[in-house]
Amino acid sequence: MPSKRLSVVVTRRLPEVVETRLTELFDAKLREDDRPMTRGELVDAMQEADVLVSTVTDRIDAGLIGQAGEKLKLIANFGAGFDHIDVATARSRGILVSNTPGVVTEDTADMVLALMLGVTRRIQEGMKVMQEGSWQGWAPTALLGGRLGGRRLGILGMGRIGQAVARRAAAFGMQVHYHNRHRLRPEIEDALEATYWESLDQMVARMDVISVNCPSTPSTYHLLNARRLQLMKPSAVIVNTSRGEVIDENALTRMLKAGQLAGAGLDVYEQGLAGNPELRDMPNVVMLPHMGSATQEGRVEMGEKVIINIKTFDDGHRPPDQVVPAML
Template structure:
């Protein structure tokens, strides 16, 4: 790489300390408002920049990459998930892709536990009663929820976030179970007190709470499809802080409405902000606007990782968080 300042285009507003540091180090183009770039703006960015810093709201597909200029050599994603980036096509064009893994594990795990508590203890329903001024006083049978201690928690994807969820859930007295593509080492299982299930179907059928913590890939799209959702116990709860595409949202909505699943806590959705209106109307569902990683500390750390990836690349070395197709 040359010693000159890199041309870097950032597609969304980032926390002020991150934008300030980017401006100090690079010839950076920042957004003036916190809205996604238009397709035309993205095309202009890939045609002119040395590096682009997209987020999950930007679709960096094969058609866009085909319009990239020869100078574009790094897509430094602000976020861990890269399902919105065609990593294979980027690689074919000699463009590296990096991400920001591990930063938001604790923050997202906190939110997963918040959703588990919110659904099982009916917290939003209690809030609604109070906000409407409808509370008449304590009652022995009002808003009865369920105790977490002793319940079986099935974690689909026991990576960084899944393990953070496991540690939190264990502190609440929950029994930890998991399904992965690959079984973890025995010492890790013992440390977490986690039981491995080779069969996802068998695990799903026996859990009281199911937490989705796997990434969205072609192999995990609708992994929780209608058939598998029907395996869940009628009094079970499902929580998703990963990617909405992992669950068949329409099938989940039908089953929640029919009482075939007791409740759901969702921070992500299959079609982004276009949430099924029937899902919104259900009292046994807690819906959040994709805020699992939304802490100031986490978002600044994500920016620091982006900057380190760009600086390392500019110095002629492999970015520490480079993503390659074999990882997907």
């Protein structure tokens, strides 16, 4: 007699090939539309499922986990970040949490460089001129930006994505510097030609570009607070493709308005979906809707990792991408 298939509830629409495979392997309940689940819908899903496939738009806190059914044994997150899940409470309830690390590395690093170029070369301003039909022709002093080559890049968080950014930045002729919780091994540091700064304050004060690539944890909340932002050079640019909470967004907005920073490229926001409304009207700010990992290839690979984690769990083994206490 065939064994009962795992009940899997998916909270958002996923690439079609991923959804098809999920339904082939499990008793999968998919979304008919792509709106985020309400809190009530998440409660219902967590009461009926053996496995919940969540995304970054699902805030799975202690209160929600407390209402989970006895069946729920795995939250297989579609994404590398897991700060939206109370992992400690899940563990105390015997619920495992897995993620999809490494898949978005190259795509996110590409977007970091795109944002750097967008801000420093004033691409957004040039696009606006063309879209409005107001271009009067080429002029020697029109829309002058600055080149990336020769600039000092300070990478905040030198994990997979930070290192991928470093490799790309070196190809543009940038000088790579970094601050990390732990210093890289000498051979990695040498390969990246990266200079380590133990003091974040000293690094940000000397950089031309800061790229935020660290995860969101209690220790990184407002790591770039008002005081640290004020250490930056007025000619400096800041790029964030990690989590909005790492930067004090109100302080950043004030400094950009006052001309105390040259510009910002943002893919994530502290304040809601679109960040501080005042940022939208600034010509020196490039804003994207959390597109860092948005490639077809990357999202399919994320789905494949989710499936591997669920299948491994279903076979009685630890999911290969289980989130463990050392990661918190």
